[in-house]
Amino acid sequence: MEWPSGARSASCLTFDLDADEVWLAEESSAARRPGLLSQGVYGPRVAVPLVLDVLRRYGVPATFFVPGRVAERYPHAVRQVLDAGHEVAHHGYTHRSPAGLTVHEEEEELVRGLEALRATHGVTARGYRAPSWDVSPRTVELLHRHGLVYASNLMADIVPYRHPGTEVVELPVHWTLDDAAHFWFAQTSWSRKIATNEEAGAIWQAEAAGIDRLGGLCVHTFHPQIIGRPGRLELLELIVRTVAENDAVWSATAGEIADWARGPE
Ligand code: ZN
Numbered sequence: 136m137e138w139p140s141g142a143r144s145a146s147c148l149t150f151d152l153d154a155d156e157v158w159l160a161e162e163s164s165a166a167r168r169p170g171l172l173s174q175g176v177y178g179p180r181v182a183v184p185l186v187l188d189v190l191r192r193y194g195v196p197a198t199f200f201v202p203g204r205v206a207e208r209y210p211h212a213v214r215q216v217l218d219a220g221h222e223v224a225h226h227g228y229t230h231r232s233p234a235g236l237t238v239h240e241e242e243e244e245l246v247r248g249l250e251a252l253r254a255t256h257g258v259t260a261r262g263y264r265a266p267s268w269d270v271s272p273r274t275v276e277l278l279h280r281h282g283l284v285y286a287s288n289l290m291a292d293i294v295p296y297r298h299p300g301t302e303v304v305e306l307p308v309h310w311t312l313d314d315a316a317h318f319w320f321a322q323t324s325w326s327r328k329i330a331t332n333e334e335a336g337a338i339w340q341a342e343a344a345g346i347d348r349l350g351g352l353c354v355h356t357f358h359p360q361i362i363g364r365p366g367r368l369e370l371l372e373l374i375v376r377t378v379a380e381n382d383a384v385w386s387a388t389a390g391e392i393a394d395w396a397r398g399p400e
Contacts, residue, residue, distance in 0.1 A: 136294045136350060139395060142385035144347040146378045147306060147354045147392055148197040149287065150186060151264065152212065153230055154178045154205045154360070160230035160266065162323060171322060175360050179205065179212030182363025187219045189372050193379040198389040200226035200264040200287075203251025210255050217256060222388040225249060225260040225283065232269035245277055261390050264288060268308060278303050285393030293351030295396035304393040306354055311342045313356040318367070332370040339374060347384060352392060 138145050155175030158165045165171050190197055199216045201223055206213050216223055227233075228247035236244065245263075252258040262285040263278050270288045278286055279301035286298075287306040295306050310316045317335040320327060339355065346353040355374060362371045378386050387395075 136352075136396075138350075138385045140385070143383040144350050145352045145385045145387065145392055145395075146343070147352065147387065147389050148190070148195060148357070148375065148378065149264070149354060149389060150197060150199045150357045150359055150362075151226055152178060152183070152199050152201045152205055152209075152216070152359055153226070153266075154202075154209055154212075156202045156204055156227075156230040157266070157358075158321075160232075162321075168322075174321070178358065178360035178363065179209035182359035183212045183215055185368055186357075186359050186363050186371065187215060187221075189368060189375055190221070191219060193372075193375045195375050195379050195386055196221060196388050196391075198222040198224055198262070200224050200262075201252065202226045202230050202266070203228035203248035206251050206255045213256055217258070222262075222390050223252065223256065223258050223260065224262040224264065224389060225252065226264050227266045230266040232267050233265050233271040233274050234269040236271065238273060241271055241273060242277055245281055249281065261285065262287065262306075262393060275301055275303050284397070285389060287354060287389055293346050293349060295352055295392060297397065302397070304396050306352060306389055306392060306396075308354045308356055309342070311338055312354060314358055314361045314367075315356075318361045332367060336370050336373060340377065343374075343377070347381070353384075354389075 155172040158175050225248050228244045233241045252260050263283045264287045268288040275298045284302050285304045290309050292307045317330040343353045
């Protein structure tokens with residue numbers, strides 16, 4: 136695929152600002168467990184400014200996917216993201232996976248999420264990432280119908296592609312480039328070990344370098360509550376610096392990359 140200004144490949148840094156909504160959706164007893172929820176509260180409360188500071192120092196743009204309820208409950212954090220010049224896009228209203236919803240519920244989540252971003256921050260979301268990337272067979276058609284022009288959920292490619300019969304451009308993701316796959320931990324997952332920065336960093340750098348060699352799009356998926364832990368900020372900085380210092384890589388927001396991939400109207 137051809138990239139702007141002769142770039143060899145493209146890079147998109149994305150942050151899913153789940154806050155405690157991800158825990159409320161994952162665990163039915165979460166509403167009664169402030170300890171569990173507090174892991175997510177750390178995201179908007181502490182991690183967002185720390186993450187924004189790293190991005191600012193290297194001048195790298197990013198896209199933050201925000202559930203509507205997070206925009207309503209933590210407006211200050213979303214305002215900080217917008218004031219720093221980054222893109223805010225749709226990440227559900229709650230953090231429930233579309234794959235587990237009825238047709239009616241899925242559309243309601245989509246509409247309420249759009250309305251919440253508009254009402255709280257005047258944002259018209261152009262793109263959508265499903266909670267947990269867990270789309271339903273109806274998701275693309277719903278996005279098309281509600282005017283969203285890109286999605287970032289599927290793993291079928293390493294370059295953007297358009298969903299047939301729609302305006303929706305897919306920006307492909309993968310678990311290897313997701314911080315949750317390496318660092319997710321909760322009271323409910325004691326069988327897992329928390330990875331070291333060296334393990335996750337080696338996996339991310341290998342995948343990013345491979346995508347760069349192949350001329351693809353590298354979509355990193357981070358979560359402020361995970362990558363924004365004090366001991367991981369240096370790892371985030373390593374990834375951001377690698378992107379910023381590679382002149383052959385076009386670094387842009389998800390919306391900008393989708394517009395480029397769609398081509399002239
Ligand atoms: Zn999420």
